[in-house]
Amino acid sequence: MRHILIMVWNGLYISNLDRTGFIIKFVTPFLLSTIIAFAFSGLGSSLPVIEAFPVALVNLDEGADSGGGPVNLGDTFVQVLLPAADAGPAAAPVCPAADAAAGSAPPVAITDLLTTTRLNDAEEARAGVRSGLYQAAIIIPPDFSRRLSPQVSATGATLAGTEIEIYASGASPLQGSIVRSLVQAISQQLVTGNVTIAATLQTLIDRAGSDPAFGLAFAAAGASGTFQPDFACAFVPALNTVTVAREPLDAVQQRSVFVQILTLFGAAQAAFFALFTAQFALLSLYDERKQGTLQRLLVVPMPAWYIVAAKLLTAFVNVVVQLTVLLLALTLVASLREGQVMFIWGDAPLLVLLTIMALALSVCGISALLVGLARTPEQARLFGSLINVGLGALGGSFGFVLPAAIAGVSPIYWGSEAFRQLAGGNTDIGLNLLVLLLQGGIMFVIGSWFFVRRSGIKGA
């Protein structure tokens, strides 16, 4: 172990003597993030926080019969996103509990964040986004309620999947992200409500199957119309789950545009350039072979695999140091700009550190795989740069946000998203960490195997 640590220290020391490496590792991502933050926040002017940005809402939902009466979940969306006066008559039945909640708690302030315009034509909404009239469009499909409502049969109750279209402008990534977060939060509430209903119905049907007396009574109640369950409360926005999404939004709203953009781009840039750092650190093994120092290390009385382990560990530590320094440097810039000492990455520094380590593992895994698969160092450098740029584009390093299903391929997405969540005060980043650790772990193991094989070190 001592040998490995000596080599890691030497590797870190040498890599930080290299001016080009220093520029790529620290200076470039730092300057890019800072310049973008200044540029988009109005170069020093004190701009208001993001609020009231225009969004088009198209509700094509035709509604469904929930068993207890007609329900239109699309209207529920409208209720949440539009001020009460503009929302029109609510289709959902009134929920007494919601009335009580509305009396005691403030309503969701989403209407302060969005200026929502209701349209009837999806194509008109998309055209509005393309022309810049709206920064995003939310399009609820015609079968939205039908697919989300529990389908009751003799054997039980089931739910089908559906999707809401978010048509966002590439020029407004932050706003697009906010709309996406809002829609996800509201959808989550609807799904939760419907799962509850489905589970309730399933329980009743199961009991009817196992308890003949109850089954007869249940059938009779259904036939006579006395069984009229009121599931309206499951869909009332004022009740609960929307407030979960408010917390990060509130935290985001408390920050200036400069800090918001700095966290958004800073996280993505740091993660993007970390890929290069890991790659260069691993490629240095080939430089050592060319220089002859690898041969010298191989005749030192220590197992040969120590050399490969030291290289991998050096890459990992290098990335951890890089990310830590960058995040702290961006915090410093934000503090100077805002005129107060602040930590822009949220209130959970341990989670930030954990995210850094998970991201470092992931990018080192990718780099090990890449360097291991390439036939020559030149090939690794060429394809490495292309792959890094590709992962950067997918992960949101270049200012546009792709759907999560596509962006999720890139560790940059999971890493920078975790940093953004933490910066917004949301510590619910378990999925991000899990994906990064799994992605990193698997690639690290496979990549290390290829890397050892390609290094040509026997006994490694």
Next chain:
Amino acid sequence: MPDWMVEATGLVKTYQRRDGSTVAAVQGIDLHIRRGEIFSLLGPNGAGKTTTIAMISGLIAPTRGDAKIGGHSITREPLAAKRLMGVVPQEIALYLELSARQNLEFFGRLYGLSGRELGRRVDEVLDFIDLTERQRDRLDTFSGGMKRRVNIGVGLLHRPQMVYMDEPTVGIDPQNRRRILDTVKRLRDEYSLTILYTTHLMEEAQELSDQVAIVDQGRIIARGSQGELTQQVGEQDRLIFTVGQQKVEEALLRRIEQSAEGVTRALYDAPAVGDADGAATAGTITVFARRGRRALPGIILAINDASLEIGSVEVREPDLEAVFLHLTGRALRD
């Protein structure tokens, strides 16, 4: 029984080409090196010297055979064997971004040195290689000769019992070369180190070696002390006639062999467009003769009869070059 520092038996190294065929870089080498002696592997470039030394040092695994360093098998007890060895590779195997001292300290730590002991050894080595004044300077500011000295210093840091040096004077000026050769002799004379030295320069092998093995095409073709080896060509002088780019017929060589008393063999070494250093070389006729100076007039007459112009004539006493030429029919520089 002699106290062997290195015992290599039946070392073979073959490589597989892309087309599936195999090429043998080393084809069964046996070596026995006594403690405290300088043993040179002499041979032209590509003869298999570096591959042999790489197997002995554990850098590459032999296809067959084994080597013992101080009684420890390099294949079965590599760590014990490596502890006894110092290595001076052909390349400047150092971190050029670091200073001489930082390089020595890094490798010293890897060999288990630390604290005051490490500092003391580094100071000793810097003094030995005469670089104390420049110890804090980055290596990329050093001349080739100075880098070579640090390269040697790293190999000595942990006080090994045996050092292998792979062509340590390649690409440096005569002054630094002289310095390195003196250093090698001091290591034997003052520190009783065993040194395995590879070179393709006959003069170095002659100056340094207690024992020499001549390597060609992956085999040892002769071994022994210099005296023992030169006896193989007898008391014959070598007469070397440069003939520039002129074509030499086989018939002329036969006529030369019959031209004077004592001439045993005549060889033609064709001109080369460029040698390893890129310079063109003239064609030469080498004649082995028992009393070279006496045979000289007859040989000159024979060459003149063939209408060839003689650029220069050199008469050499028996040496390792002559041995190699005698055994292979080729010059070492080939």
